[in-house]
Amino acid sequence: MIAVLNIDWQTLADAVGLGSVYALMAVGIGLVFGVLRLVNFAYGQLIMAGAFALALASQWGWPVWAGVALCFAAVLVLSALMELVVFRPLRGQSPAVMLVATFAVAFLLEAIALIWFGSLGKIAASLAYLQQPVTIGGVDIRKIAIVATIVAVVCLAALVALLSRTNVGLQMRAAAIDFQTARLLGVRANRVIGAAVLISGVLAAAVAVLLTVQSPLVTPDFALRDTILVLAGVVLGGMYRLGSATLGGFAIGFASGLLGGALPTAQSQYLPSFLFAAVILVLLVRPQGLFTRSRQQAVERV
Protein backbone atom coordinates (compact mmCIF):
# COMPACT_ATOMS: atom_id res chain seq x y z
CA MET A 1 0.00 0.00 0.00
CA ILE A 2 2.66 2.44 1.15
CA ALA A 3 4.93 1.44 -1.71
CA VAL A 4 2.15 1.78 -4.29
CA LEU A 5 1.30 5.30 -3.26
CA ASN A 6 4.98 6.22 -3.13
CA ILE A 7 4.80 7.23 0.54
CA ASP A 8 7.95 7.33 2.59
CA TRP A 9 8.34 7.59 6.35
CA GLN A 10 8.92 11.33 6.13
CA THR A 11 5.57 11.85 4.45
CA LEU A 12 3.95 9.65 7.07
CA ALA A 13 5.46 11.75 9.87
CA ASP A 14 4.31 14.96 8.20
CA ALA A 15 0.84 13.52 7.81
CA VAL A 16 0.69 12.64 11.51
CA GLY A 17 1.88 16.17 12.31
CA LEU A 18 -0.81 17.76 10.13
CA GLY A 19 -3.42 15.38 11.52
CA SER A 20 -2.43 16.48 15.03
CA VAL A 21 -2.86 20.16 14.19
CA TYR A 22 -6.25 19.48 12.59
CA ALA A 23 -7.28 17.40 15.58
CA LEU A 24 -6.61 20.41 17.82
CA MET A 25 -8.72 22.61 15.55
CA ALA A 26 -11.47 20.00 15.55
CA VAL A 27 -11.51 19.98 19.36
CA GLY A 28 -11.68 23.78 19.41
CA ILE A 29 -14.63 23.80 17.03
CA GLY A 30 -16.26 20.79 18.71
CA LEU A 31 -16.09 22.26 22.23
CA VAL A 32 -18.01 25.38 21.24
CA PHE A 33 -20.43 23.34 19.15
CA GLY A 34 -21.07 21.13 22.17
CA VAL A 35 -22.33 23.90 24.43
CA LEU A 36 -23.74 26.34 21.86
CA ARG A 37 -24.76 24.04 18.98
CA LEU A 38 -22.97 26.62 16.90
CA VAL A 39 -20.44 25.90 14.17
CA ASN A 40 -17.99 28.75 14.60
CA PHE A 41 -16.98 29.47 11.05
CA ALA A 42 -14.73 32.30 12.30
CA TYR A 43 -12.43 29.83 14.05
CA GLY A 44 -9.89 30.09 11.24
CA GLN A 45 -9.76 33.86 11.61
CA LEU A 46 -8.87 33.48 15.28
CA ILE A 47 -5.90 31.40 14.17
CA MET A 48 -5.10 33.99 11.51
CA ALA A 49 -5.08 36.73 14.16
CA GLY A 50 -2.72 34.68 16.31
CA ALA A 51 -0.46 34.12 13.33
CA PHE A 52 -0.30 37.87 12.62
CA ALA A 53 0.58 38.44 16.28
CA LEU A 54 3.49 36.04 15.84
CA ALA A 55 4.54 37.75 12.60
CA LEU A 56 4.47 41.19 14.23
CA ALA A 57 6.47 39.95 17.21
CA SER A 58 9.02 38.45 14.88
CA GLN A 59 9.16 41.71 12.84
CA TRP A 60 9.75 43.68 16.06
CA GLY A 61 12.54 41.32 17.01
CA TRP A 62 10.78 39.99 20.11
CA PRO A 63 12.06 36.75 21.62
CA VAL A 64 10.12 33.61 20.74
CA TRP A 65 8.40 33.30 24.13
CA ALA A 66 7.14 36.88 23.93
CA GLY A 67 5.77 36.29 20.45
CA VAL A 68 3.96 33.16 21.59
CA ALA A 69 2.58 35.06 24.60
CA LEU A 70 1.34 37.86 22.31
CA CYS A 71 -0.28 35.24 20.06
CA PHE A 72 -2.15 33.65 22.98
CA ALA A 73 -3.18 37.05 24.34
CA ALA A 74 -4.50 38.23 20.97
CA VAL A 75 -6.49 35.06 20.31
CA LEU A 76 -7.94 34.91 23.84
CA VAL A 77 -9.02 38.56 23.78
CA LEU A 78 -10.64 38.05 20.37
CA SER A 79 -12.37 34.87 21.58
CA ALA A 80 -13.74 36.65 24.63
CA LEU A 81 -14.95 39.55 22.46
CA MET A 82 -16.61 37.13 20.05
CA GLU A 83 -18.48 35.50 22.93
CA LEU A 84 -19.51 38.76 24.59
CA VAL A 85 -20.40 40.78 21.49
CA VAL A 86 -21.75 38.14 19.11
CA PHE A 87 -22.52 34.74 20.64
CA ARG A 88 -24.09 35.89 23.90
CA PRO A 89 -26.56 38.43 22.50
CA LEU A 90 -27.57 36.00 19.74
CA ARG A 91 -27.90 32.97 21.97
CA GLY A 92 -31.37 31.51 21.65
CA GLN A 93 -31.70 32.70 18.07
CA SER A 94 -32.08 30.07 15.39
CA PRO A 95 -28.94 28.14 14.42
CA ALA A 96 -29.11 29.73 10.97
CA VAL A 97 -28.86 33.23 12.45
CA MET A 98 -25.89 32.24 14.58
CA LEU A 99 -24.14 30.52 11.69
CA VAL A 100 -24.55 33.55 9.46
CA ALA A 101 -23.28 35.73 12.30
CA THR A 102 -20.08 33.70 12.49
CA PHE A 103 -19.68 34.10 8.72
CA ALA A 104 -19.98 37.84 9.20
CA VAL A 105 -17.37 37.80 11.97
CA ALA A 106 -15.06 35.73 9.77
CA PHE A 107 -15.25 38.18 6.88
CA LEU A 108 -14.98 41.16 9.23
CA LEU A 109 -11.75 39.85 10.75
CA GLU A 110 -10.35 39.00 7.35
CA ALA A 111 -11.18 42.51 6.10
CA ILE A 112 -9.52 44.09 9.13
CA ALA A 113 -6.40 41.99 8.53
CA LEU A 114 -6.43 43.06 4.89
CA ILE A 115 -6.60 46.75 5.84
CA TRP A 116 -3.93 46.53 8.54
CA PHE A 117 -1.46 44.13 6.96
CA GLY A 118 -2.26 44.15 3.21
CA SER A 119 -2.82 41.18 0.96
CA LEU A 120 0.86 40.27 0.71
CA GLY A 121 0.99 39.41 4.37
CA LYS A 122 3.87 39.16 6.80
CA ILE A 123 6.47 36.58 7.66
CA ALA A 124 6.47 34.81 11.03
CA ALA A 125 9.99 33.47 10.98
CA SER A 126 11.05 33.11 14.59
CA LEU A 127 10.22 29.42 14.80
CA ALA A 128 11.38 28.55 11.26
CA TYR A 129 14.21 26.41 12.61
CA LEU A 130 11.60 23.80 13.54
CA GLN A 131 11.38 23.06 9.81
CA GLN A 132 14.81 21.43 10.10
CA PRO A 133 14.84 17.65 10.12
CA VAL A 134 16.24 15.38 12.77
CA THR A 135 17.39 11.90 11.84
CA ILE A 136 15.65 9.13 13.73
CA GLY A 137 16.58 5.57 12.81
CA GLY A 138 17.93 6.69 9.45
CA VAL A 139 14.77 8.63 8.56
CA ASP A 140 14.74 12.41 8.29
CA ILE A 141 11.76 13.80 10.14
CA ARG A 142 11.01 17.50 10.41
CA LYS A 143 11.04 18.73 13.99
CA ILE A 144 7.67 20.44 13.55
CA ALA A 145 5.99 17.09 12.86
CA ILE A 146 7.27 15.84 16.21
CA VAL A 147 6.49 19.09 18.05
CA ALA A 148 2.96 19.22 16.61
CA THR A 149 2.26 15.65 17.64
CA ILE A 150 3.56 16.23 21.16
CA VAL A 151 1.64 19.49 21.55
CA ALA A 152 -1.56 17.81 20.37
CA VAL A 153 -1.16 14.85 22.71
CA VAL A 154 -0.41 17.11 25.68
CA CYS A 155 -3.33 19.45 24.91
CA LEU A 156 -5.78 16.58 24.43
CA ALA A 157 -4.62 14.88 27.62
CA ALA A 158 -5.01 18.13 29.55
CA LEU A 159 -8.47 18.63 28.10
CA VAL A 160 -9.57 15.11 28.96
CA ALA A 161 -8.35 15.67 32.53
CA LEU A 162 -10.24 18.96 32.70
CA LEU A 163 -13.46 17.48 31.35
CA SER A 164 -13.39 14.40 33.55
CA ARG A 165 -11.93 15.73 36.81
CA THR A 166 -13.12 19.30 37.32
CA ASN A 167 -16.59 20.60 38.09
CA VAL A 168 -16.60 23.01 35.18
CA GLY A 169 -15.56 20.12 32.94
CA LEU A 170 -18.41 17.98 34.21
CA GLN A 171 -20.79 20.89 33.69
CA MET A 172 -19.53 21.35 30.13
CA ARG A 173 -20.16 17.68 29.38
CA ALA A 174 -23.63 17.86 30.88
CA ALA A 175 -24.40 21.07 29.01
CA ALA A 176 -23.35 19.45 25.75
CA ILE A 177 -25.82 16.62 26.37
CA ASP A 178 -28.79 18.62 27.72
CA PHE A 179 -28.25 22.29 28.46
CA GLN A 180 -31.77 23.00 29.65
CA THR A 181 -31.59 20.44 32.44
CA ALA A 182 -28.10 21.61 33.39
CA ARG A 183 -29.41 25.15 33.88
CA LEU A 184 -32.32 23.89 35.98
CA LEU A 185 -29.70 22.26 38.19
CA GLY A 186 -27.97 25.60 38.66
CA VAL A 187 -25.25 25.31 36.03
CA ARG A 188 -24.50 28.85 34.89
CA ALA A 189 -24.81 29.03 31.13
CA ASN A 190 -22.49 32.02 30.80
CA ARG A 191 -19.74 30.36 32.80
CA VAL A 192 -19.86 27.08 30.91
CA ILE A 193 -20.02 28.72 27.50
CA GLY A 194 -17.31 31.21 28.47
CA ALA A 195 -15.04 28.37 29.56
CA ALA A 196 -15.63 26.47 26.32
CA VAL A 197 -14.94 29.56 24.19
CA LEU A 198 -11.73 30.35 26.07
CA ILE A 199 -10.40 26.78 25.93
CA SER A 200 -11.24 26.78 22.25
CA GLY A 201 -9.23 30.03 22.00
CA VAL A 202 -6.21 28.48 23.75
CA LEU A 203 -6.28 25.68 21.18
CA ALA A 204 -6.59 28.18 18.33
CA ALA A 205 -3.50 30.02 19.60
CA ALA A 206 -1.53 26.77 19.83
CA VAL A 207 -2.60 25.91 16.29
CA ALA A 208 -1.51 29.37 15.12
CA VAL A 209 1.99 28.74 16.49
CA LEU A 210 2.21 25.32 14.84
CA LEU A 211 0.80 26.43 11.48
CA THR A 212 3.16 29.41 11.16
CA VAL A 213 6.04 26.96 11.33
CA GLN A 214 4.50 25.00 8.45
CA SER A 215 3.78 28.11 6.42
CA PRO A 216 5.57 31.22 7.73
CA LEU A 217 3.86 33.55 5.25
CA VAL A 218 0.83 34.94 7.10
CA THR A 219 -1.89 36.40 4.86
CA PRO A 220 -5.45 37.48 5.68
CA ASP A 221 -6.76 34.12 4.41
CA PHE A 222 -4.32 32.22 6.64
CA ALA A 223 -5.80 28.96 7.95
CA LEU A 224 -9.00 29.45 5.92
CA ARG A 225 -8.46 26.35 3.81
CA ASP A 226 -7.43 24.38 6.89
CA THR A 227 -10.61 25.44 8.69
CA ILE A 228 -12.83 24.29 5.85
CA LEU A 229 -11.03 20.95 5.75
CA VAL A 230 -11.34 20.58 9.53
CA LEU A 231 -15.05 21.45 9.42
CA ALA A 232 -15.48 18.71 6.82
CA GLY A 233 -13.46 16.39 9.05
CA VAL A 234 -15.57 17.23 12.09
CA VAL A 235 -18.79 16.46 10.23
CA LEU A 236 -17.14 13.36 8.84
CA GLY A 237 -16.18 12.09 12.28
CA GLY A 238 -19.50 12.97 13.88
CA MET A 239 -19.87 16.36 15.46
CA TYR A 240 -22.14 15.46 18.38
CA ARG A 241 -19.24 13.79 20.14
CA LEU A 242 -16.01 15.55 20.98
CA GLY A 243 -14.02 12.35 20.58
CA SER A 244 -15.42 11.50 17.19
CA ALA A 245 -15.06 15.10 15.99
CA THR A 246 -11.41 15.03 17.06
CA LEU A 247 -10.80 11.76 15.26
CA GLY A 248 -12.48 13.21 12.17
CA GLY A 249 -10.17 16.21 12.31
CA PHE A 250 -7.13 14.00 12.67
CA ALA A 251 -8.29 11.72 9.86
CA ILE A 252 -8.75 14.52 7.35
CA GLY A 253 -5.41 16.09 8.30
CA PHE A 254 -3.66 12.76 8.02
CA ALA A 255 -5.31 11.98 4.67
CA SER A 256 -4.50 15.46 3.43
CA GLY A 257 -0.86 15.04 4.45
CA LEU A 258 -0.57 11.60 2.88
CA LEU A 259 -2.22 12.54 -0.41
CA GLY A 260 -0.26 15.78 -0.54
CA GLY A 261 2.94 13.79 -0.25
CA ALA A 262 1.86 11.02 -2.58
CA LEU A 263 0.34 13.01 -5.41
CA PRO A 264 2.75 14.36 -7.97
CA THR A 265 3.27 18.09 -7.41
CA ALA A 266 1.45 19.02 -10.62
CA GLN A 267 -1.71 17.32 -9.38
CA SER A 268 -1.67 18.64 -5.81
CA GLN A 269 -4.16 21.33 -6.75
CA TYR A 270 -6.76 18.57 -7.05
CA LEU A 271 -6.12 17.48 -3.46
CA PRO A 272 -9.16 19.22 -1.93
CA SER A 273 -11.39 17.69 -4.60
CA PHE A 274 -10.24 14.21 -3.63
CA LEU A 275 -10.76 14.93 0.05
CA PHE A 276 -14.22 16.41 -0.34
CA ALA A 277 -15.28 13.61 -2.67
CA ALA A 278 -14.22 11.17 0.04
CA VAL A 279 -16.15 13.17 2.67
CA ILE A 280 -19.32 13.16 0.56
CA LEU A 281 -19.02 9.43 -0.05
CA VAL A 282 -18.59 8.69 3.65
CA LEU A 283 -21.53 10.87 4.63
CA LEU A 284 -23.75 9.17 2.07
CA VAL A 285 -23.00 5.84 3.71
CA ARG A 286 -22.78 6.99 7.34
CA PRO A 287 -24.63 10.30 7.75
CA GLN A 288 -24.20 10.17 11.54
CA GLY A 289 -20.43 10.28 11.14
CA LEU A 290 -17.62 7.81 10.78
CA PHE A 291 -16.66 7.46 14.43
CA THR A 292 -20.03 7.39 16.19
CA ARG A 293 -21.66 4.21 17.33
CA SER A 294 -25.26 5.17 16.75
CA ARG A 295 -27.22 8.12 15.49
CA GLN A 296 -27.13 10.91 18.06
CA GLN A 297 -30.22 12.97 18.59
CA ALA A 298 -29.80 16.71 18.52
CA VAL A 299 -30.73 18.16 21.90
CA GLU A 300 -32.61 21.38 22.43
CA ARG A 301 -30.27 24.29 23.07
CA VAL A 302 -30.59 27.31 25.32
Next chain:
Amino acid sequence: MSVPLLELEDVVVRHGAVTAVDGLSLHVDRGEIVGLIGPNGAGKSSTLHAVMGAVRPAAGQIRLQTRSIAGRRPEDIARLGVALVPEGRRIYGELTVEENLRLGLAARRGRSGLADDIRQLYDLFPVVEEARRRQAGALSGGQQQQLAIARALIAKPDVLLLDEPSLGLAPQMVDAVFDTLRSIRDRGIAVLLVEQRAQRTVALADRSHVLSNGRLGLTLEPKDADDTETMVAAYFT
Protein backbone atom coordinates in the same frame (compact mmCIF):
# COMPACT_ATOMS: atom_id res chain seq x y z
CA MET B 1 -48.59 35.79 59.93
CA SER B 2 -45.12 35.22 58.55
CA VAL B 3 -44.24 35.41 54.88
CA PRO B 4 -44.56 32.01 53.15
CA LEU B 5 -41.40 30.48 51.69
CA LEU B 6 -42.79 30.22 48.19
CA GLU B 7 -45.73 32.31 47.04
CA LEU B 8 -47.40 32.56 43.65
CA GLU B 9 -49.83 35.39 43.06
CA ASP B 10 -52.08 35.62 40.00
CA VAL B 11 -49.50 33.88 37.82
CA VAL B 12 -50.30 33.70 34.11
CA VAL B 13 -48.29 31.52 31.72
CA ARG B 14 -48.89 31.59 28.00
CA HIS B 15 -47.44 29.32 25.33
CA GLY B 16 -48.08 31.36 22.21
CA ALA B 17 -51.82 31.88 21.98
CA VAL B 18 -52.60 29.20 24.56
CA THR B 19 -53.03 30.26 28.15
CA ALA B 20 -51.64 27.37 30.18
CA VAL B 21 -51.91 28.97 33.63
CA ASP B 22 -54.57 31.58 34.20
CA GLY B 23 -54.20 33.64 37.35
CA LEU B 24 -52.95 31.01 39.78
CA SER B 25 -52.21 31.84 43.41
CA LEU B 26 -50.83 29.45 46.02
CA HIS B 27 -48.22 29.30 48.72
CA VAL B 28 -46.00 26.65 50.26
CA ASP B 29 -44.41 26.90 53.67
CA ARG B 30 -41.40 25.33 55.27
CA GLY B 31 -42.16 21.77 56.32
CA GLU B 32 -45.31 21.29 54.29
CA ILE B 33 -46.24 19.44 51.13
CA VAL B 34 -48.65 21.14 48.77
CA GLY B 35 -50.12 18.98 46.05
CA LEU B 36 -51.14 20.20 42.64
CA ILE B 37 -53.38 17.70 40.91
CA GLY B 38 -55.50 17.75 37.82
CA PRO B 39 -55.85 16.24 34.38
CA ASN B 40 -53.26 16.35 31.61
CA GLY B 41 -52.83 19.81 30.19
CA ALA B 42 -54.29 21.52 33.23
CA GLY B 43 -51.20 23.67 33.60
CA LYS B 44 -49.44 21.78 36.39
CA SER B 45 -46.06 21.49 34.69
CA SER B 46 -46.30 25.03 33.33
CA THR B 47 -46.72 26.27 36.89
CA LEU B 48 -43.52 24.54 37.97
CA HIS B 49 -41.68 25.78 34.88
CA ALA B 50 -42.71 29.33 35.72
CA VAL B 51 -41.42 28.99 39.29
CA MET B 52 -38.16 27.50 38.03
CA GLY B 53 -37.65 30.18 35.38
CA ALA B 54 -37.87 27.80 32.44
CA VAL B 55 -40.75 29.92 31.12
CA ARG B 56 -41.34 33.57 31.87
CA PRO B 57 -44.78 34.24 33.37
CA ALA B 58 -46.84 36.66 31.30
CA ALA B 59 -48.22 38.23 34.47
CA GLY B 60 -48.24 37.78 38.21
CA GLN B 61 -45.76 37.53 41.03
CA ILE B 62 -43.58 34.65 42.20
CA ARG B 63 -41.81 35.26 45.47
CA LEU B 64 -39.23 33.31 47.42
CA GLN B 65 -39.83 34.72 50.89
CA THR B 66 -39.80 38.42 50.02
CA ARG B 67 -37.62 38.15 46.92
CA SER B 68 -39.35 38.30 43.54
CA ILE B 69 -38.05 35.58 41.23
CA ALA B 70 -40.50 35.78 38.32
CA GLY B 71 -38.66 35.97 35.01
CA ARG B 72 -35.20 35.29 36.43
CA ARG B 73 -32.87 32.75 34.82
CA PRO B 74 -33.28 29.10 35.86
CA GLU B 75 -29.69 28.83 37.10
CA ASP B 76 -30.19 31.89 39.33
CA ILE B 77 -33.45 30.54 40.75
CA ALA B 78 -31.76 27.20 41.42
CA ARG B 79 -28.99 29.03 43.27
CA LEU B 80 -31.54 30.90 45.36
CA GLY B 81 -32.68 27.58 46.80
CA VAL B 82 -35.34 26.13 44.51
CA ALA B 83 -34.70 22.62 43.19
CA LEU B 84 -36.69 20.76 40.58
CA VAL B 85 -37.13 17.04 40.03
CA PRO B 86 -38.17 17.31 36.41
CA GLU B 87 -40.76 15.30 34.59
CA GLY B 88 -39.17 12.24 33.04
CA ARG B 89 -36.32 12.59 35.55
CA ARG B 90 -33.85 14.01 33.03
CA ILE B 91 -30.97 11.94 34.33
CA TYR B 92 -27.77 12.12 32.31
CA GLY B 93 -27.71 8.50 31.21
CA GLU B 94 -24.18 8.53 29.82
CA LEU B 95 -22.66 10.07 32.95
CA THR B 96 -22.08 8.05 36.10
CA VAL B 97 -24.48 8.14 39.03
CA GLU B 98 -21.92 10.08 41.05
CA GLU B 99 -21.42 12.62 38.27
CA ASN B 100 -25.17 13.18 38.12
CA LEU B 101 -25.13 13.80 41.84
CA ARG B 102 -22.18 16.20 41.53
CA LEU B 103 -24.09 18.22 38.95
CA GLY B 104 -26.66 18.96 41.65
CA LEU B 105 -23.90 20.75 43.58
CA ALA B 106 -23.97 23.55 41.02
CA ALA B 107 -26.86 25.18 42.86
CA ARG B 108 -25.58 24.56 46.38
CA ARG B 109 -24.68 27.60 48.44
CA GLY B 110 -21.45 26.70 50.19
CA ARG B 111 -19.86 23.34 50.82
CA SER B 112 -20.16 23.22 54.59
CA GLY B 113 -21.65 20.00 55.87
CA LEU B 114 -21.46 18.41 52.44
CA ALA B 115 -19.97 15.12 53.63
CA ASP B 116 -22.77 14.71 56.20
CA ASP B 117 -25.41 15.57 53.61
CA ILE B 118 -24.05 13.01 51.18
CA ARG B 119 -24.05 10.42 53.97
CA GLN B 120 -27.71 11.23 54.70
CA LEU B 121 -28.62 11.03 51.02
CA TYR B 122 -26.92 7.65 50.73
CA ASP B 123 -28.87 6.46 53.78
CA LEU B 124 -32.09 7.71 52.22
CA PHE B 125 -31.25 6.20 48.81
CA PRO B 126 -28.90 3.22 49.31
CA VAL B 127 -29.08 2.35 45.62
CA VAL B 128 -27.47 5.68 44.71
CA GLU B 129 -24.44 4.80 46.82
CA GLU B 130 -24.23 1.22 45.57
CA ALA B 131 -24.41 2.25 41.92
CA ARG B 132 -22.36 5.42 42.14
CA ARG B 133 -19.67 4.31 39.71
CA ARG B 134 -22.13 2.92 37.16
CA GLN B 135 -23.60 4.72 34.18
CA ALA B 136 -26.85 6.31 35.29
CA GLY B 137 -28.57 5.09 32.13
CA ALA B 138 -28.18 1.52 33.37
CA LEU B 139 -30.43 2.19 36.39
CA SER B 140 -34.10 1.22 36.45
CA GLY B 141 -36.75 3.93 36.24
CA GLY B 142 -37.33 3.86 39.99
CA GLN B 143 -33.62 4.05 40.72
CA GLN B 144 -33.27 6.97 38.33
CA GLN B 145 -36.12 8.72 40.12
CA GLN B 146 -34.30 8.29 43.42
CA LEU B 147 -31.16 9.67 41.81
CA ALA B 148 -33.11 12.66 40.47
CA ILE B 149 -34.45 13.42 43.95
CA ALA B 150 -31.00 12.97 45.51
CA ARG B 151 -29.53 15.27 42.86
CA ALA B 152 -32.07 17.93 43.77
CA LEU B 153 -31.54 17.51 47.52
CA ILE B 154 -27.75 17.72 47.40
CA ALA B 155 -28.19 21.39 46.49
CA LYS B 156 -29.74 21.84 49.96
CA PRO B 157 -32.82 23.62 48.60
CA ASP B 158 -35.44 25.44 50.66
CA VAL B 159 -38.10 24.57 48.11
CA LEU B 160 -38.39 21.26 46.26
CA LEU B 161 -40.56 21.06 43.15
CA LEU B 162 -41.48 17.63 41.83
CA ASP B 163 -43.05 17.10 38.42
CA GLU B 164 -44.90 13.76 38.37
CA PRO B 165 -42.28 11.76 40.28
CA SER B 166 -44.41 8.59 40.22
CA LEU B 167 -44.85 8.57 36.44
CA GLY B 168 -43.92 5.23 34.92
CA LEU B 169 -42.86 3.66 38.23
CA ALA B 170 -43.78 0.22 39.56
CA PRO B 171 -46.30 0.36 42.46
CA GLN B 172 -43.79 -0.42 45.20
CA MET B 173 -41.46 2.27 43.84
CA VAL B 174 -44.33 4.74 44.02
CA ASP B 175 -44.72 3.88 47.70
CA ALA B 176 -41.00 4.41 48.23
CA VAL B 177 -41.06 7.80 46.51
CA PHE B 178 -44.06 8.99 48.52
CA ASP B 179 -42.44 7.83 51.76
CA THR B 180 -39.32 9.75 50.81
CA LEU B 181 -41.33 12.92 50.27
CA ARG B 182 -42.66 12.63 53.80
CA SER B 183 -39.14 12.50 55.25
CA ILE B 184 -38.07 15.41 53.03
CA ARG B 185 -40.94 17.49 54.37
CA ASP B 186 -39.93 16.60 57.91
CA ARG B 187 -36.53 18.12 57.29
CA GLY B 188 -38.21 21.49 56.93
CA ILE B 189 -38.21 21.73 53.15
CA ALA B 190 -41.19 23.24 51.35
CA VAL B 191 -42.44 20.68 48.82
CA LEU B 192 -44.64 21.46 45.84
CA LEU B 193 -45.76 18.18 44.30
CA VAL B 194 -47.35 17.94 40.87
CA GLU B 195 -49.03 14.57 40.38
CA GLN B 196 -51.62 12.70 38.36
CA ARG B 197 -52.17 10.17 41.13
CA ALA B 198 -54.79 12.31 42.83
CA GLN B 199 -55.80 10.10 45.71
CA ARG B 200 -52.28 9.35 46.87
CA THR B 201 -51.30 12.97 46.59
CA VAL B 202 -54.31 14.20 48.55
CA ALA B 203 -53.58 11.62 51.26
CA LEU B 204 -49.96 12.73 51.53
CA ALA B 205 -50.06 16.50 51.10
CA ASP B 206 -51.01 19.00 53.76
CA ARG B 207 -53.36 20.41 51.17
CA SER B 208 -53.92 19.72 47.49
CA HIS B 209 -55.19 22.11 44.89
CA VAL B 210 -57.12 20.86 41.91
CA LEU B 211 -56.06 22.58 38.74
CA SER B 212 -58.09 22.57 35.55
CA ASN B 213 -57.71 24.73 32.50
CA GLY B 214 -55.03 26.74 34.25
CA ARG B 215 -57.27 27.73 37.16
CA LEU B 216 -57.39 26.52 40.74
CA GLY B 217 -60.54 24.70 41.77
CA LEU B 218 -61.12 22.92 45.04
CA THR B 219 -58.58 22.62 47.78
CA LEU B 220 -58.53 19.17 49.39
CA GLU B 221 -57.19 17.93 52.70
CA PRO B 222 -55.87 14.47 53.60
CA LYS B 223 -59.22 13.46 55.07
CA ASP B 224 -60.83 13.96 51.66
CA ALA B 225 -58.66 11.25 50.11
CA ASP B 226 -61.02 8.43 51.03
CA ASP B 227 -64.12 10.41 50.16
CA THR B 228 -64.69 9.26 46.61
CA GLU B 229 -67.53 11.68 46.01
CA THR B 230 -65.41 14.70 46.88
CA MET B 231 -62.53 13.41 44.74
CA VAL B 232 -64.74 12.83 41.74
CA ALA B 233 -66.49 16.16 42.22
CA ALA B 234 -63.13 17.89 42.40
CA TYR B 235 -62.27 16.65 38.93
CA PHE B 236 -65.60 17.33 37.28
CA THR B 237 -66.61 20.72 38.58
